[in-house]
Amino acid sequence: MSVTLxxxxxxxxxxxxxxxxxxxxxxxxxxxTALVGLLIAPGHVHPVIALTALICIAVGAGAAGALNMWxxxxxxxxxxxxxxxxxxQGRVTPGEAAGFGVTxxxxxxVTLGLLVNVVSxxxxxxxIAFYVxxxxxxxxxxxxxxxxxxGAAGALPPVIGWTAATGGIDVEPxxxxxxxxxxxxxxxxxxxxxRTEDYARAGIPMLPVVAGEAATRRQIVLYTxxxxxxxxxxxxxxxxxxxxxxxxxxxxAAMIALALRLRGEGRGHGASRQMxxxxxxxxxxxFAVLLVDRLSGGLAALAAGRFLA
Amino acid sequence: xxxxxxxMDDTPKLEEGIRLTEQQLRAxxxxxxxxxxxxxxFVVVIFLVTLVRLGSNVLTRPM
Numbered sequence: 001m002s003v004t005l006x007x008x009x010x011x012x013x014x015x016x017x018x019x020x021x022x023x024x025x026x027x028x029x030x031x032x033t034a035l036v037g038l039l040i041a042p043g044h045v046h047p048v049i050a051l052t053a054l055i056c057i058a059v060g061a062g063a064a065g066a067l068n069m070w071x072x073x074x075x076x077x078x079x080x081x082x083x084x085x086x087x088x089q090g091r092v093t094p095g096e097a098a099g100f101g102v103t104x105x106x107x108x109x110v111t112l113g114l115l116v117n118v119v120s121x122x123x124x125x126x127x128i129a130f131y132v133x134x135x136x137x138x139x140x141x142x143x144x145x146x147x148x149x150x151g152a153a154g155a156l157p158p159v160i161g162w163t164a165a166t167g168g169i170d171v172e173p174x175x176x177x178x179x180x181x182x183x184x185x186x187x188x189x190x191x192x193x194x195r196t197e198d199y200a201r202a203g204i205p206m207l208p209v210v211a212g213e214a215a216t217r218r219q220i221v222l223y224t225x226x227x228x229x230x231x232x233x234x235x236x237x238x239x240x241x242x243x244x245x246x247x248x249x250x251x252x253a254a255m256i257a258l259a260l261r262l263r264g265e266g267r268g269h270g271a272s273r274q275m276x277x278x279x280x281x282x283x284x285x286x287f288a289v290l291l292v293d294r295l296s297g298g299l300a301a302l303a304a305g306r307f308l309a
Numbered sequence: 310x311x312x313x314x315x316x317m318d319d320t321p322k323l324e325e326g327i328r329l330t331e332q333q334l335r336a337x338x339x340x341x342x343x344x345x346x347x348x349x350x351f352v353v354v355i356f357l358v359t360l361v362r363l364g365s366n367v368l369t370r371p372m
Contacts, residue, residue: 010327010329010333010337011333011337011340012332012333012336013336013340014335014336014339014340015339015340015342015343018340018343046361048357048358048360049358049361052354052357052358055354111351111354115354115355115358115362
């Protein structure tokens with residue numbers, strides 16, 4: 001009689017490996033945009049409730065990152081950009097990452113629902129499910145439109161922040177959603193232009209792999225031409241002051257200039273790298289100025305109210 | 310963790326138990342501390358939100 005035993009080696013995963021599973025850089029942008037959504041929302045939110053909401057959103061984003069790394073471990077190992085992640089490195093097993101992700105996702109959504117409100121918890125649950133199931137499991141490996149549609153998950157955090165503060169949705173958070181939604185394709189396609197071989201080796205149908213570099217550069221210009229005017233709309237509709245309007249117009253023009261330069265670049269990748277790096281700065285500036293604009297307006301109104309009183 | 314398969318004939322020999330290496334012990338200790346800190350933070354959050362939500366009603370209860 002033959003008996004097969006399976007010996008499980010004890011884990012060597014450190015705390016840093018689990019933090020890496022949560023994609024801290026992505027998480028920081030998620031937290032920042034959610035913070036802006038939360039702070040520009042009308043009404044008053046108690047700081048403890050606001051902080052609780054932000055922690056839940058951050059943990060939820062981390063959960064989505066861990067579940068993404070669990071499912072994508074087979075392709076991560078084939079790409080230079082992702083080969084250093086904890087699962088391809090053998091420091092965390094896929095099962096551990098899945099358990100970690102599911103636990104965090106449940107904790108984050110239930111806590112947000114119980115301590116803040118149910119609408120924001122439902123949105124957070126939808127965002128995690130959309131990122132993991134719709135983007136990671138379905139779109140990423142099947143269509144070059146993966147990051148276009150999947151970008152909706154990354155665009156939802158300011159809406160979650162807004163609903164955490166108000167319990168509902170309005171035009172303004174939808175505008176913020178649209179800005180991030182149309183920002184995502186130029187951002188990721190700029191990256192994929194100088195990582196094409198990586199994506200091709202992993203079998204991911206990113207636009208440059210499937211349609212070629214020229215088509216990708218055209219699409220980047222197209223989406224940037226939609227994005228730049230969209231960035232100014234919060235000012236045009238009266239949701240933000242002139243400071244935001246000027247910042248959005250100037251940085252939007254810079255985005256268009258970079259996209260046009262990228263289109264005329266030929267086969268080099270200098271402009272793609274610049275576009276990728278500047279797109280991060282663009283989104284950060286847009287949201288930061290919106291926050292400053294709103295907070296300074298609020299402080300001015302407060303000061304005027306006190307003066308008049 | 311890595312799974313290692315072994316094929317043995319007849320009854321398997323009883324092992325003395327798993328001896329953790331120095332690296333595994335360090336990693337486990339760090340994970341345990343992190344879990345403790347996370348749970349502690351969770352308790353603090355629940356406590357603070359309870360105070361904020363209930364406010365002075367914490368003291369109001371039927372006699």
